[in-house]
Each structure stands twice: as structure tokens, then as C-alpha cells.
Amino acid sequence: MNLADLRNYVRTQTQTTTGELPDTTIDPYLREGFNRTVAYENQWPWFEKTWVLAQPANTGTIPLPGDVNTSAVVGLLDANGWRINFRSQSTAEESWAGAPGAHGGRYVEASIWAREINLWPAGPASEELTYQLTGFRLPIDWMLGGPASEPDIDPRLHAPLAHYAIALAYAQQEDDTLEQQYMQRWQKDVEQVRSAIMEPSQDRPLIMGPQWVSPIGHGGSHWPYSIVINTPS
Numbered sequence: 001m002n003l004a005d006l007r008n009y010v011r012t013q014t015q016t017t018t019g020e021l022p023d024t025t026i027d028p029y030l031r032e033g034f035n036r037t038v039a040y041e042n043q044w045p046w047f048e049k050t051w052v053l054a055q056p057a058n059t060g061t062i063p064l065p066g067d068v069n070t071s072a073v074v075g076l077l078d079a080n081g082w083r084i085n086f087r088s089q090s091t092a093e094e095s096w097a098g099a100p101g102a103h104g105g106r107y108v109e110a111s112i113w114a115r116e117i118n119l120w121p122a123g124p125a126s127e128e129l130t131y132q133l134t135g136f137r138l139p140i141d142w143m144l145g146g147p148a149s150e151p152d153i154d155p156r157l158h159a160p161l162a163h164y165a166i167a168l169a170y171a172q173q174e175d176d177t178l179e180q181q182y183m184q185r186w187q188k189d190v191e192q193v194r195s196a197i198m199e200p201s202q203d204r205p206l207i208m209g210p211q212w213v214s215p216i217g218h219g220g221s222h223w224p225y226s227i228v229i230n231t232p233s
Contacts, residue, residue, distance in 0.1 A: 001158040004147035006030055009162045013182075014169045025172070026165055030151075031143060033164030037157055037190055038139050041198060042072040046154055047136040055119070055129040062117040062131060070112050072136035078107070079130050087120075089113040096120045154197060160189040 001009070007026050014021060038044065047069070055062045064070070076084045084107055087095070092111040099121045107119040117133075142152040151158055167182035 001155075001162070002148050002150045003027075003030070003143060003145075006151075006158065006162050006165070007147075009159075010165045010169060013162070013166050014173075016169070021169060026169070027143060029165035029168040030161055032168070033161045033186065034139075034142075034151055034153065036164070037153065037160060040190060040194055042069060043136050043198075044154070045197065046152075047072070047139070049135065049137045051133045051135075053117070053131045053133050055125050055131065057126065057128045058124045060119050060122050060124050062119070064112070064115045064117060067137040067140075068115075068133070069136045069138050070115065073112065074134045074136075076110055076117070076134075077132045084108060084110045084119070084131075087111050089118065092118065092120050096122060154193070156193045156197070157190065160186045160193070163189060 007023055007030075010026050010029075011017065011021055049067075051065055051068065053062045053065075073086065076086065078084060087109050089111040092109055096109075100123075107121070109120040111118045111120070139152045142149050151161060153161075163182050163186040167179050167186060170178040170182065
């Protein structure tokens with residue numbers, strides 16, 4: 001569903017016209033619903049991203065791109081493929097206080113502060129260094145794309161955005177019953193879809209059998225057994 005579809009859906013459900021419920025009223029409702037839905041998780045899969053970062057020569061920090069969600073950074077690798085572990089800024093400052101500076105640009109830890117990656121042990125790099133950062137980006141302002149733009153979210157969550165807007169539309173009409181009904185629908189829909197999206201990949205048992213085995217000390221007697229092998233889902 002794009003923005004135009006969502007607007008029409010809201011008006012159809014509330015039985016209103018563009019004069020009674022204009023875009024300027026619906027759009028803030030949809031934006032609020034989008035923000036609240038996204039806030040359920042920091043690591044929605046469609047926000048996964050990898051960035052190539054550069055540390056300028058004679059500096060000990062790496063500027064973060066504007067779309068990096070600092071709360072959902074996963075890992076940092078240097079050009080040699082060595083992992084640089086993240087710590088909190090205060091812990092890193094305390095741990096590395098008084099330590100010798102980095103030798104040859106070899107850093108072992110990093111912290112994020114003021115949208116910069118600080119590298120530890122502190123010390124400037126002798127030349128420009130590159131890194132690979134993995135994590136999750138911030139959502140884009142999809143509504144700026146106009147009526148044809150689609151929400152920056154999984155398609156299964158498009159309808160719940162409309163349900164949230166419908167709830168606020170009924171709140172504007174002072175219809176508390178329908179407001180509560182659609183707000184609960186939004187919440188239940190999001191929670192159900194969230195469970196399906198965020199469920200981790202798990203090993204599933206592959207059962208081979210039945211087989212027969214002679215237990216120790218039981219002569220020719222045979223007991224059935226099954227071989228269970230975990231295979232990735």
C-alpha cells in the first residue's frame with residue numbers, strides 16, 4: 001500500500017470525504033502510527049545495512065553516516081578483517097586511561113559518542129584507514145515521496161498503520177468505542193506480525209528412523225530408537 005492507498009482506506013473505513021478528513025489530517029496520524037510501530041524494535045530486518053567507513057589520517061575517530069542507528073550497531077571490522085569490539089564511552093575512557101597510544105593504527109576497541117566512533121587505544125592513524133560497519137539504519141521519511149510512496153516498513157505492517165490513523169480519526173469524532181477498537185486492532189496486528197518477523201531462525205530436528213538396536217546385556221532383544229539430527233531451518 002502506498003500513501004494514497006492508506007489515505008483512501010482510512011476514509012473508506014470512517015465513511016468520510018476528503019473535505020471531512022483531508023490529507024493534512026490523515027498524514028500526521030499515519031506518521032505517528034509509523035513512528036510508534038517502528039519503535040517496537042531497533043533491529044527490524046529491512047533496516048539492515050553495511051557501511052564502508054573511512055578514518056582520516058592523523059585522527060583517532062571515524063565519522064558516522066547520518067542514517068546509522070547508533071542503538072543498533074552490530075559490529076566493526078578493520079581492513080584486515082579483524083573485529084573491533086564495542087564498549088560504552090565511559091568504560092573505554094576508564095579502561096584505556098594512561099595506556100600507550102595505538103601502534104600503526106591497530107585498534108582493538110571502539111565506542112560511540114556524539115555520532116563518532118572513537119577508537120582505542122587512543123591515538124591518531126598514520127594514514128587513512130577503512131572499516132566495515134554492520135548494523136541497522138534509521139527509517140527514512142517516506143511520506144516526502146508523495147502519494148505514490150510506500151511506508152519504509154514491511155508490507156505486512158501497512159494495514160496496521162491505517163488502523164492507527166482510523167483510531168485517531170474516530171478520536172477526533174469523539175467516538176471512544178471505535179477509537180479503542182481500532183487502536184487495539186493496530187496493537188494486536190503489530191504484535192502478531194512482529195512475532196512472525198522477529199522469530200529467530202532455529203534448528204529443526206530431522207528424525208531418521210525408526211531403527212532397531214540391541215541394548216547391552218539383553219542378547220537378541222531389540223529396542224526401537226530414532227536418530228535426531230538438527231538441521232538449519
